[in-house]
Amino acid sequence: MSETCIVVGASHAAAQLAPSLRQEGWQGRILVIGEEPHIPYHRPPLSKALLAGEKALDDILIRPPALYEKQAVEFKLGARVDTLNRAHKTLGLSNGEIFSYDKLAICTGSRVRTVSLPGTQLAGVHYLRNIADVEKIRRDIAAGRNAVIVGGGYIGLETAAVLNKLGMSVTVLEMAPRVLARVTAPAVSEFYTRVHSDEGVQIRTGVAVSGFEGDSRVRRVVCADGSGFDADLVVIGVGIVPNVELAQAAGLEVDNGIVVDAFCRTADADIVAAGDCSNHPSALYQRRLRLESVPNATEQGKVAAASLRGREKPYAALPWFWSDQYDLKLQIAGLNEGYDQVVIRGDRNAGRSFVAFYLQQGRLIAADCVNRPQEFMLSKRLIAEGTALDPERLADDSLAPKLLLSPG
Ligand SMILES: Cc1cc2nc3c(=O)[nH]c(=O)nc-3n(C[C@H](O)[C@H](O)[C@H](O)COP(=O)(O)OP(=O)(O)OC[C@H]3O[C@@H](n4cnc5c(N)ncnc54)[C@H](O)[C@@H]3O)c2cc1C
Known part of the structure; x- marks a missing residue:
């Protein structure tokens, strides 16, 4: 009698986990249950090429349908899992259906953090997490009209760049004193502020949005300091929250994500968790991490698949991220939390290519590389090696990047 592995969430992690599980020799049934009506697709283009109308859903599928067919990976889409009963090893769907599993992978990702302000229900006010959101936003894009982005994080700034390119007059409102404050050094925030203003996007920092006004459609964004901004389209990008409720209600430990070990295993021997929704121990950073990135979801998908087959493949990959805005390709190696020095390589004040190296006691812990792929690759190595x-x-930009590897 063959066993069944169910993956909850047709996600980035699932798109890796399911085929990897086959490669690991799983002979039984693999069923992915996903709330969205689509097989797994790349989410990063949602605020980039898909929003810009340069790509469609078929262009951003993580794997073609034929691959899942070949590997006998089944999907049940448009179906939300509402309950997990660990004693009976069953899942309950919102439509009342019950599915039994032998092994379970929770890959539920995250959802947008919502704001409770007056007027969020007005037409034209959007969040951005999935294809359906992009379709709605795209219907409201109109050249010459006003777009306001609430939140100056990566997704907010990427959205601003695209809407600006599509001819909208764009304003970004950020509550913190600078954009990207949670994730970068002031030098990098200043760089992005400059580039956006050069491109014609207005960035206002230190402003708290207090509501949205309009009749049935949004017309204005109002702020706590009394200022207001005309708006025909609003996109709110103020972070995400992990989808942990299914695991939590079933008694699994949750602490800023579903708590897993270095092998993506929960305390339940038959359940793994991977992707945005999981919180894992990092040997490199000596603390627990919940990462929100595609490389993390993919890597954890592989690790979790091995664990489901009883093999220990520790998750040791260096965290990395990227963001595309205009012609700027930002690649981020490592995590900068705890840095005590920032070293800039290249001209961040005038050019469109530079690196911010984050050091802690003389050792590299992270690097933001703007249009600097070579330095990005080297940084990954230097961080992993941990040499002084x-x-x-x-900082010496006249030195060829590869020379940074030698101690000098
Ligand atoms: C606009 C945007 C731009 C981004 N840009 C980048 C980028 O440039 N680089 C980068 O590295 N990362 C980027 N990210 C983040 C990246 O997409 C996420 O880290 C990644 O998608 C996480 O993958 P995941 O496997 O954890 O889950 P997700 O891909 O989030 O998928 C989770 C899926 O599970 C489903 N689900 C949840 N609960 C249930 C349930 N109970 N039952 C059934 N289904 C359920 C959800 O509907 C969803 O389809 C971006 C994200 C967004 C939204």
Whole structure:
């Protein structure tokens, strides 16, 4: 009698986990249950090429349908899992259907953080997490009209860049004193502020949005300091929250994500969790992490698949991220939390290519590389090696990047 592995969430992690599970030799049934009506697709283009209308859903599928067919990975889409009964090893769907599992992978990702302000129900006010959101936003894009982005994080700034390119007059409102405050050094925030204003996007920091006004459609965004901004389209991008409720209600430990070990295993021997929804121990950073990135979801998908087959493949990959805005390709290696020095390589004040190296006691812990793929690759290596570096050499842009590897 063959066993069944169910994956909850037709997600980035699922798109890796299911085929990896086959490669690991799983002979039984693999069923992915997903709330969205689509097989797994790449989410990063939602605020980039898909929003810009340069790509369609078929262009951003993580794997073609034929691959899942070949590997006998089944999907049940448009179906939300509402309950998990660990004692009976069953899942309950919102339509009342019950599914039994032998092994379970929770890959439920995250959802947008919503704001409770007057007027969020007005037409024209959007969040951005999935294809359906992009379709709605695209219907409201109109050249020459006003767009207001609430939140100056990566998704907010990427959205601003696209709407600006599509001819809208764009304003970004950020509550913190600078954009990207949670994730980068002031030097990097200043760079992005400059580029956006050069491109014609207005960035206002230190402003708290207090509501949205209009008749049935949004017409204006109002702020706590009394200021207001005309708006025909609003996109709110103020972060995400992990989808942990299914696991939590079933008694699994949750602490800023579903708590897993280095092998993506929960305390239940038959349940793994992977992607945005999970919180794992990092040997490199010596603390627990919940990462919100595609490389993390993919890597954890592989690790979780091995665990489901009883093999220990520790998750040791260096965290990395990216963001595309205009012609700027930002690649981020490592996590900068705890840095005590920032070294800039290249001209961040005038050019469109530079690196911010984040050091902690002379060792590289992270790097923001703007249009600098070579330095990005080197940074990954330098962070993993953990050797002490000379800040003056790092800053010397006349030195070929590969020379940064030698101690000088
Ligand atoms: C606009 C945007 C731009 C981004 N840009 C980048 C980028 O440039 N680089 C980068 O690295 N990352 C980026 N990210 C983040 C990246 O997409 C996420 O980290 C990644 O998608 C996480 O994958 P996941 O496997 O955890 O889950 P997700 O891909 O989020 O998928 C989770 C799926 O589970 C479903 N689900 C949840 N609960 C249930 C349930 N109970 N029953 C059934 N289904 C359920 C959800 O509907 C969803 O389809 C971006 C994200 C967004 C939204």
